[in-house]
Amino acid sequence: MNSSHDYISWLRSKVGHEKVILVFAGGCIFNDKGEVLLQRRGDSNKWGFPGGAIEIGETLQEAAIREAKEETGLDVEVGDIIGIYTDSDMKYPNGDKAHSICIGFKLKAVGGELHCDNEETLELKYFSKEDKPVLFCKQHEELWQDVLGKR
Template structure:
């Protein structure tokens, strides 16, 4: 993943400290029900499409932009699949980030799937029952996007947050 200029500017003064960043994942299906994946240039692994929202950019627009930038496929977001705060991660250079991921189910509307930038080695459509090796993050999102269910989010404890202040 290429680091956006606005994050480079923040890092210039913030150093490696934890940054909370808005992440978007796009699970794109074609008319045959296949899912779009890219083989990442940084790890060589197949993955779902995703990226970081730019300042002022709506999350659904981020999904559309990232899918086109990485794969040359045009898509339309259909629904929010899940919203999740991911665990903090430390990059090899020491930068620490925590992503709040919003995953969208998207429908392909045009374009030819191909590696459209330096982030992907290759791009391809896969039958959901014949996926290449993927990390659990990707598999979970693909399966959730297939189902017609309400948006998933981590449950709040029964007492709710802040209940101890009102007890």
């Protein structure tokens, strides 16, 4: 298994759409104007922060770095934790259910170029803190509130 899709596919082959506990890592990439990079997701067509499921044997930081690269094309360094978020009732468009735990980091772009794969990532855009789109899930909404300093 060399990507989160492989692990989740393997897990789902055993449990189907039943609820499982999943741990995710990702975070906020800011540009020099203080805008936040969001990803329009292929599974829901909604916006969210770059991130994804942690692989077996991977640290939180390694997962955040890998997911940022896969979903945005950017190389990042991991900074402080912004917050830890849970949702005991996640439902994905394909019917999968999860109790998810998400760790949101401050991420700093140090290389690479923005790139969409048109499957997992349909669009990438920097948003000002006043110009938030509808986000993918409750955890991403809470992370956005923490980015604004409102929680």
